[in-house]
Amino acid sequence: MLxxxxxxxxxxxxxxxxxxxxxxxxHAYCEQKATSTAISLIVSFPEYxxxxxxxxxxxxxxxxxxxxxxxxxxENGWVLGRDRKDEYVLKLITFFPKGGSRTTQLVHRxxxxxxxxxxxxxxxxxxSEELEDKELAEFYRKLMVSEANHYTMFLGFARQYxxxxxxxxxxxxxxxxxxxxxxxLGKRETIHG
Ligand SMILES: [Fe+2]
Ligand SMILES: [Fe+2]
Numbered sequence: 054m055l056x057x058x059x060x061x062x063x064x065x066x067x068x069x070x071x072x073x074x075x076x077x078x079x080h081a082y083c084e085q086k087a088t089s090t091a092i093s094l095i096v097s098f099p100e101y102x103x104x105x106x107x108x109x110x111x112x113x114x115x116x117x118x119x120x121x122x123x124x125x126x127x128e129n130g131w132v133l134g135r136d137r138k139d140e141y142v143l144k145l146i147t148f149f150p151k152g153g154s155r156t157t158q159l160v161h162r163x164x165x166x167x168x169x170x171x172x173x174x175x176x177x178x179x180x181s182e183e184l185e186d187k188e189l190a191e192f193y194r195k196l197m198v199s200e201a202n203h204y205t206m207f208l209g210f211a212r213q214y215x216x217x218x219x220x221x222x223x224x225x226x227x228x229x230x231x232x233x234x235x236x237x238l239g240k241r242e243t244i245h246g
Contacts, residue, residue, distance in 0.1 A: 055171040055172075055174060055175055055201070055204065056171065056224075056228055057171055057172065057175055057228065057231070057232070058228050058229060058231070058232035059231075059232040059235045059236060060175070061175060061176060061179055061235070061239050062239045063179060063183055064239075065176075065179070065239045065240070066179055066180060066183040066184060068240065068241065068242050069180065069184075069242045070184065070185060070186075071242065072242040073129070073186075073189070074126070074129065074131050074134075075242045075243070076242045076243065076244065077122055077125055077126050077129075077131075078126070078133060078134040079137065079139075079242075079243040079244050079246075080122050080244050081119055081122040081123055081126065081133055082136045082137075082139075083139070083173060083244050083245075084115050084116070084118040084119035084122055085115075085116075085119050085136075086139070086142075087111075087115040087118070087169075087170075087203075088111075088112055088115040088116045088119060090166055091108040091109075091111040091112045091115060092108070092112055094108050094159075094162065094166075095108045095109070095112075097159075097162075098155070098159050101159070101214065103210075103213075104210055104214075107206060107210075111203065111206075114199065118196060118199065121192070121196075125189075125192065137243070139243070139245055140238075140245075140246070141172075141234060141235075141238060141245035141246065142169060142245065144234045145165060145168065145169070145227075145230075145231060145234060146165055148165075148226075148227055148230045149161040149164075149165075149223070149227075156214060156215060157215070159214055159215075160211050160214060160215035160220055160223070161223075163207050163208070163210050163211035163214070164207070164208070164211050164220070164223060164224055164227055165227075166203075166207040167204050167207035167208040167211065167224075168227055168228070168231055169245075170200050170201075170203040170204035170207060171200075171204040172231070172235075172245060173200045173244060173245070174197055174200035174201045174204055176244055176245070177193045177194075177196050177197035177200060178193075178194075178197045180193040181193040181194035181197055208224065211224070
């Protein structure tokens with residue numbers, strides 16, 4: 054359903070379980086970055102009215118996810134740590150050439166966002182199914198549903214604003230590229246690591 058070409062090795066969950074504090078910190082920043090991305094799309098593409106409206110709703114939802122994760126960190130008696138580089142995202146966003154028309158740039162950013170949501174959703178699903186801690190598993194199940202909706206929304210906007218065939222081809226190529234990045238990942242206790 055998510056179209057991803059390489060599923061995460063379920064053993065990644067065993068790595069995560071050994072360091073819940075670390076994954077929650079990383080996860081909190083994923084939600085913060087999702088919020089920042091939505092704001093940045095509003096600022097960069099204000100004339101896309103429908104997108105702006107949806108991004109306003111998304112900002113609220115993603116910052117509420119940030120709070121959910123932050124509350125979880127506090128519940129455990131921890132304090133939010135510093136952000137770390139997300140190697141996965143940094144590699145992913147090198148795929149499309151820079152520049153091009155505004156529409157092209159918008160489509161590329163929407164496709165990146167769709168893919169990051171899809172992979173996050175896949176990772177949350179795995180956590181919801183495999184975590185021994187059933188409370189934490191339920192926490193991830195709820196978030197998985199939200200991220201699946203975001204994936205659909207971003208991909209839908211890309212197809213709406215760009216040329217549909219071209220967008221579909223770009224999406225398939227991006228999925229292939231992402232699978233190659235993923236082949237070296239799944240070994241660290243981060244959401245995309
Ligand atoms: Fe989120
Ligand atoms: Fe999201």
